[in-house]
Amino acid sequence: MLMRSDRRVLDKMCRHAMVRIHAAVLCLLLLFSGRPAAASKTFGSDSTAPKDESLTPTPESPSESAPAIGQSETPAASGEGSSSTDLANGTPSSAESPDEPTDGLNEKAINDIVKEHNVFRAKEHVPPLQWNATLAKFSQQYAEQLKGECKMVHSTSPYGENLMLGTGAVTWKTTVDMWSAEKESYHYGSNTCDPGKMCGHYTAVVWKGTTAVGCGRVKCNNGDTMIVCSYWPPGNYDGVRPF
Numbered sequence: 001m002l003m004r005s006d007r008r009v010l011d012k013m014c015r016h017a018m019v020r021i022h023a024a025v026l027c028l029l030l031l032f033s034g035r036p037a038a039a040s041k042t043f044g045s046d047s048t049a050p051k052d053e054s055l056t057p058t059p060e061s062p063s064e065s066a067p068a069i070g071q072s073e074t075p076a077a078s079g080e081g082s083s084s085t086d087l088a089n090g091t092p093s094s095a096e097s098p099d100e101p102t103d104g105l106n107e108k109a110i111n112d113i114v115k116e117h118n119v120f121r122a123k124e125h126v127p128p129l130q131w132n133a134t135l136a137k138f139s140q141q142y143a144e145q146l147k148g149e150c151k152m153v154h155s156t157s158p159y160g161e162n163l164m165l166g167t168g169a170v171t172w173k174t175t176v177d178m179w180s181a182e183k184e185s186y187h188y189g190s191n192t193c194d195p196g197k198m199c200g201h202y203t204a205v206v207w208k209g210t211t212a213v214g215c216g217r218v219k220c221n222n223g224d225t226m227i228v229c230s231y232w233p234p235g236n237y238d239g240v241r242p243f
Contacts, residue, residue: 015122043176047168093113098173102219106138108213109172113215113229117178117205120183126208126243135159139228146228150220160210160231170225172215191241200236207235208243 070158099108110131117127142155152163164175179201185194186202204210215229233243 028052050057098205101237102225103217105136105215105217106188110230112172113213114182115174117213120176120180120202121206121237124206124243126206127211129211129231132212135212135232136216136218137214139214139230140218141214143218143226143228146226147218147220147230150222150224150226152226155228157230158234160204160207160234160236162204162229162231164225164227166225166227167223170227172217175227176205177179188241191239203242204231204236206242207231209233210235 041047067086096175100106100112101109105113114129114131138157138159142157146153150165152165154161154163162179166169166175166177182193182199182202183198185198186199187193210233212232213229215227217225217227220226
């Protein structure tokens with residue numbers, strides 16, 4: 001015979017179990033919803049930031065210390081700080097821009113990426129980003145690695161990283177706009193995000209200490225689009241405000 005205190009403990013355990021079940025069902029629904037999704041890399045604390053200046057990518061002389069795509073460790077299927085979420089706050093354009101290639105980048109794509117990032121950075125009064133060829137090369141090569149299974153898996157590079165997976169073609173403007181739209185769920189005063197929402201893509205875009213961006217894009221074997229943007233210096237440190 002259960003005592004009253006035992007029943008309370010049992011009831012509490014059952015409620016927690018139901019919450020976990022509901023959360024698992026929600027994750028599966030998001031995973032197979034077929035709508036654009038994104039993932040943003042985060043770091044434990046500012047003290048874990050790479051301090052070696054040789055890691056800093058420069059367009060003129062690509063860093064020899066930064067991991068090349070063939071030298072990096074195998075990306076973890078799921079790592080601490082990695083996250084994904086449904087980002088369908090609106091209906092993204094499924095028609096590819098005639099001026100944007102499906103694989104790789106052209107001058108228009110590069111200009112659009114930098115311009116859209118800096119539009120949102122200007123709103124937060126943080127310095128603009130510059131395009132970086134080293135980051136772009138890494139992002140493109142890493143995107144090529146993901147095109148087979150076409151799943152969002154973060155790299156093990158020291159760079160900040162935003163990923164986007166969309167059905168069909170997704171424009172660069174749509175991609176950066178959707179990342180930045182997470183601002184609606186972010187609260188600067190408490191440096192928190194609304195429950196069940198993601199804010200890491202937005203904070204990566206506007207992180208004050210970040211100075212450079214480079215991106216890559218591929219059309220996956222299943223026809224979807226995988227987009228990778230890398231940032232230096234990285235942001236998204238736990239407990240640190242973006243600006």
